[in-house]
Amino acid sequence: MKINKLNKNVLLKNGTVYDPVKQKIINGNVLITNGKINGVGDIKAPGGAEIIDCSGLIVTHGFCDIHAHFREPGREDKETLQTGAKAALAGGFTRVCVMPNTNPPLDDPESIRFIVEKSDETPIYIHPIGAITKGQQGKEIAEMGAMKTEGAVAFSDDGIPLQNAYVMRLALEYAGMINVPIINHAEDVLLRNEGVMNESVISTKLGLSGNPDIAESAMVQRDLQIAQSTNSTLHIPHVSTKKSVEAIKKYKSVFQKVTAEVTPHHLYFNDEALITYNTNLKVAPPIRTEDDRKALITALSDGTVDCIATDHAPHTIEEKEAPFDLAPFGMIGLESCFGAVNKILVKENGMKIESLIDLLTIKPRKIMEFEQDLFADGTPVEITIIDPKVSWTFTKDDINSRSINSPYIGEELFGKIIYTIVKGSVVKI
Amino acid sequence: MIKEKHLLGLEGYPAENIETIIETAFGFREVLERPIKKVPSLQGKTIVNLFYEDSTRTRISFELAQKRLSADTVNFSASSSSVKKGESFKDTVQNIEAMKIDAIVMRHPYPGAPLHLTKFVDAVVINAGDGTHEHPTQAILDIMSLKEHFGKIKGLKIGIIGDILHSRVALSNIHGLTSLGAEVTLCGPATLIPKDIEKLGVNVSYNIDEVMDWADAINVLRIQMERMGVGLFPSTREYRSLFGITHERLERHDKKLVIMHPGPMNRGVEIDSNVADSSQAIILDQVLNGVASRMAILYLLLGGKQEAV
Structure with a gap:
């Protein structure tokens, strides 16, 4: 698994953004600056920003x-x-x-x-x-x-x-x-x-x-x-x-x-x-x-x-x-x-x-009374990006745990995590 | 003749296989009556008897069956083995298999262990009893004994009496008998009847006299003291009075009910001595049929040649 530090500015572009707090779907972008949320919606990328294309994907908490x-x-x-x-x-x-x-x-x-x-x-x-x-x-x-x-x-x-x-x-x-x-x-x-x-x-x-x-x-x-x-x-x-x-x-x-x-x-x-x-x-x-x-x-x-x-x-x-x-x-x-x-x-x-x-x-x-409004400006980033419609077979290669005791090995699953973004880093799954 | 490689249990095991085994076993039964009781059918085959749990009669029965068929046999018992040195089950069986063997006859205290074994070895696996799960060779010899006595299985009314909860013999008999068309009624204390067992196509009764009236034969199970948690039934005295096959109880029924018991018996608890020793009991026929049916199973699963019989 490669965990990459986020650039100063990262734009999650063209995804379906779902905000569970507002219970709303926003078709737009999410801007992350210095590892914190810097706007959700119709946002343009600042110069030099890293763009992550989220077309067809759901961007959420x-x-x-x-x-x-x-x-x-x-x-x-x-x-x-x-x-x-x-x-x-x-x-x-x-x-x-x-x-x-x-x-x-x-x-x-x-x-x-x-x-x-x-x-x-x-x-x-x-x-x-x-x-x-x-x-x-x-x-x-x-x-x-x-x-x-x-x-x-x-x-x-x-x-x-x-x-x-x-x-x-x-x-x-x-x-x-x-x-x-x-x-x-x-x-x-x-x-x-x-x-x-x-x-x-x-x-x-x-x-x-x-x-x-x-x-x-x-x-x-x-x-x-x-x-x-x-x-x-x-x-x-x-x-x-x-x-x-x-x-x-x-x-x-x-x-x-x-x-x-x-x-x-x-x-x-x-x-x-x-x-x-x-x-x-x-x-x-x-x-x-x-x-x-x-x-x-x-x-x-x-x-x-x-x-x-x-x-x-x-x-x-x-x-x-x-x-x-x-x-x-x-x-x-x-x-x-x-x-x-x-x-x-x-x-x-x-x-x-x-x-x-x-x-x-x-x-x-x-x-657990954790912070819930994760899309509020200034919140340290915690974002998951999902492909909700892909069918895939779960295998041992999908396991990052030190143990492999999973009954899902060989099972056909539906929907997959594509990116996880947290603590100033992004992982492509 | 038999497609299934292993004999792990009778649940879902084809009825034709059971019939083929029993038919073949009657052939071997005849061999056992000869002065020279040995045939060369499995010459050159190596069989390991892997016993993780104490057994006297099943093990002797398998060993005799193997010797009568001229197979080479090795006995392994957990008490004298690497199990005590902490070696894992997988390592033990893979080591045994590495020595080039053809079949493993295994008894194990835990349900599912024989199926588990098939994942680690290529040898033919025969279940000689796995915990409270199945004991298919016992059920086959029981069915063979019924066939010998009644000439058929279909339509027979069989009572299985006693500790159903802890009995692998009961479970294998249920599967085997129902698949061959017999009717089965279980009878024992409610605390020793497992959950939803009726869904396996059997009746449950708590009235032993009614079951004895109904049945053509009853298979009396051993009350397994060693498996007993505390207080599953109040006392052996009460057990005997409610479910014991006593002489008095048998006398009350005018028909000639056939009595079976897989052994070892607790005389005076689940069965009275004079019942066990009566002419109605076919308990010793079961023992002889055990050797014959195990010969048939080994022979059929290990691909012995027909003409060698």
Whole structure:
């Protein structure tokens, strides 16, 4: 991947400019001067400006992923902040939130500072999410206040559900006090039991232990109740079941401080895809039924679920070559995200591409309270340029992550990132 | 005669293949009754028995089948192997294959491991049981035993009794029997019946007496204590009273119900001793048919010559 410094003046010319904040399409140009927005619309290039021809392309805000794993510190063999940042660029993401399940976990202000400082050297913006509890042990709440001061944008014990409802209550009360969302991987670990995939006739056929949909929705319901009673902000990650969608919808009508995300893979695959024991489809929560998949698509369209997040989770080949029961949970997802969700939501389900862009730009930024008006003059550039209509086959060569655990390899995707522009540099993908 | 290279499971496995195997197995069954029980069919073929999980009867049955066919065999068991040295599954099997072998018979504790194996090796792969997934050779020998007894499979009413959730034998039997036109009813505690199993074309009942009334034969599964999490059923005493094939229960039915069991049996739990040892039980026929059907499978998949039988 070649990351090129932007010239003093760069004109993004003749593109379809979509501004998610104004909810408007502008046929015109975007001028970037010294790495900052210097006008959007009918703008002429100053003398000596570099021209990037955007004919037939959509120019919009850089994507924002609020759920990724860059494995640093501890598992640099899987991913680092640098390699993760490159994967993000390839997927059109200029801003990424990383989960705290590192080794050691990000559960104190020092480790948050480590991520913030190291991220400075990467070509994108990276924000750490701190652990809710010390050592992700689910017992005592961590130093959330100090972590927030150092740059933590949310708190989560990541893949480890906060099973103890009392600790969840304390966490929501405390995080509510400092105005930071709690993100709980909602899966009742006792109901999940040994489940490694969705419980259905497919798990029965494969002889694999099933994880029932109620393992998720029961804890989603619990978390919604606690959040409402403590009046604290709750973000529900990677919603995977129809039952959870129904619960969220019901609560949202009476309680506004709740948001939710869905991953590209829960929109793209159903559990029938696991019939060959493909360990790259072993994720938590599991890929669910077609009925659940359809409910998630509807939930994005009607606003029950707020945004798309990748849950990019790199693992080594050796680990993923193990028998299904032993392989770790997770798949990478940054590079394939747009082509996958654009295919499912826009091409197959008739969503407007502008709505999809919202789900990848202003909506996640709003959840994390990041700057949203990225086309305002003087804003440091975060722009993604998309070819929305090209069909292409995703291959290993499209992967910039250090890991290649992707079930999209060989899949025909629709829509592709052409340029990502951020931190004063441009990358042609 | 059989196009499919491997035998990984009976789900989607062509019914004609099962019929061909069983027909061939009856031929080998006759060989097994001879004073000299050996034929040269697989002379020069090398077969590795790769057992990642303990097994007595399946392994002996496969080994005998291989020896009767004059194949060269090597046994590998996880307890005495590189598995303990931390070598990966892929490295182990690629090393074995590098030694020029023709087939691998594998038992593995994890579902899907045999399919996984086919990605790493060119040899013919035969599944000798993969976790709670399938045990196709057991189902074929069960079906052969039913065929021997009833002369047909189509239209037979078969009950499969007990721990369906943890049983690879049940799953393979379900696929094999339904594809050959038998009717199958599963019977066991609700906590040991896996999700949506009816979608595989079987009935589920919780009433053992009704199933015994209905069935022509019942296959009584072993209660797998070693796979049991806590409290899937309250006690073996209660299991026996609700689902056990007891002498008293069998006496109540006037017809001659055929009793099968894949072994090893927990006598006094899922089956009473005097039931297992009665003339209605065909459990030892199953064992002999196991050798014959495994001979047929090895012979057909390894391209033995017909005239050698």
